[in-house]
Amino acid sequence: MEKPYVVGIDIGGQTAKIGLVDARGNVLVQTVIKSNDTDNYEIFIDNLCDAVKNMLGSKYSLSEIRGVGIGAPNGNYYKGTIENAVNLTFGGPRVIPFAETMSKKIGLPVRLTNDANAAAVGEMTYGAARGMKNFIMITLGTGVGSGIVVGGYVLYGHDGFAGELGHVTMVRKNGSLCGCGKTGCLEAYASATGVARTARELLEATDRKSVCRDLPAENITSKDVFEAAMEGDELAKEIFSFTGNMLGEALADFVAFSSPEAIVLFGGLTRSGDLIMKPVVESINNNIMPQWRNKIKVVFSQLKESDAAILGASALAWEVKED
């Protein structure tokens, strides 16, 4: 009989979220453990295995699980490794054989990729990209991530690290510094941190009226800017249209690359709805080759945000072939 469940694990800098998922994308049970309380990856993996078993309890068993899918920063799908993940306490400048180690400990196949690729697989399996074979997933969170699907498969490239669309250069002169070390990257603008920085810069550079001035500049978040925009604050609205416009410019170039059926937007910034969607769509059509104008769907993710990370990771495990 086919094994009916998969386990999805989303590893972040602070916590790892773990869930048991069925073929329809229902998260049946879930749990969370800390990911920053050890610098020893073997201990962390032991903790993960214990957490999975505790989560299953007496209702479910390991023998019903087809495999484990993991989304992790700097995850390499080809090798199942986590490479140079400086934001993980057990990471650092080294290559960790994560999938192999965990597979041995838990006795199940383990697939691993980075979080944005996991999100793309999740969207294709359970979400807005069901039935699509060519689409681009853009995650707009603290940073900007991407998962590119071509012919029904995630594009991993030669080394397993394809799809770093947050790091194309959008501003070639005096661009903002990006976490990757470059300047002017898309991520330095179209992320939550980017929106907050744009706000700070605009407030400093001008005398314009804005409710954002009531906040201490160094504490402004993208949520503050969103709330101000919803109250009709002109400066805040302008920040969203600046951000959406730049994101649209980038997306138009991405279409020239892989000619996707759709672009799926996911993550915190998408909560701003039309404030971001309208300038994005307008900018894509202003910057795209005529043959694609008004033809590329741009949609928000359909995964429930609280479940999305687990669902995305879990979807990887459906690729495991039954014995």
Add this chain to the structure above:
Amino acid sequence: MEKPYVVGIDIGGQTAKIGLVDARGNVLVQTVIKSNDTDNYEIFIDNLCDAVKNMLGSKYSLSEIRGVGIGAPNGNYYKGTIENAVNLTFGGPRVIPFAETMSKKIGLPVRLTNDANAAAVGEMTYGAARGMKNFIMITLGTGVGSGIVVGGYVLYGHDGFAGELGHVTMVRKNGSLCGCGKTGCLEAYASATGVARTARELLEATDRKSVCRDLPAENITSKDVFEAAMEGDELAKEIFSFTGNMLGEALADFVAFSSPEAIVLFGGLTRSGDLIMKPVVESINNNIMPQWRNKIKVVFSQLKESDAAILGASALAWEVKED
């Protein structure tokens, strides 16, 4: 017995080049016909079929041919159509069922794609990309074309038209007009016409000394600029470094997309050798994410330029399955 030959046809605005190719990439016989003497595509296809048969003569026969591969402007691989090819006299704003029509007339399977994709398949089959599964082919001719190979297959995208990397936007303000209708496209700079235009603009905007001033500005070609640069002309050398720098900026972004093993440069501009290669490689490494710095091979095509178009197109036909 396996059929030992394929036919490659490269359709351009003036002529169509036709060749018979063996599995090692030898062009055994070849011929050329006009492609601009009829606006009726059926007549043109009749002419092509006659030319193929004449070329084979008595030495070769249609029964030894596995299939026909065609590279054509605006060729759609999925449908075998030529779509809205305004530069072909038999083209125009319509969709021509080219592969299907030719296949019926000649009695062989016919595969069709655009010229840059054909070049990529040619390079993978016979050239610098043999054994590679992930690379990007950039053709630097009158325009800038591209063929993207992912996991051993050309990336065609949702509609068959993926890989229009000549039309990513490199200059967002006051960019040069591109043939596609947009402004600031890579093609408006990193093509033979782009180099000539940059030369004209620099000559007009400054008083700087250059042997290029001896030519009537409106007639300057990229070849003139190349020859001037080889003689040590500073302005001409600067034009190549400007062009190479911009191309490198674009290529760095392309790497973030598909993480290729190599980038293969092909076409007229590559005859300028190190004049273009040096700034390209420098600029890639200045603009790329640290993880890829100095890791992406950049190489010139290894196909003999006179045979390349035929070889590229012919390589498509090897994909035809034997009956």
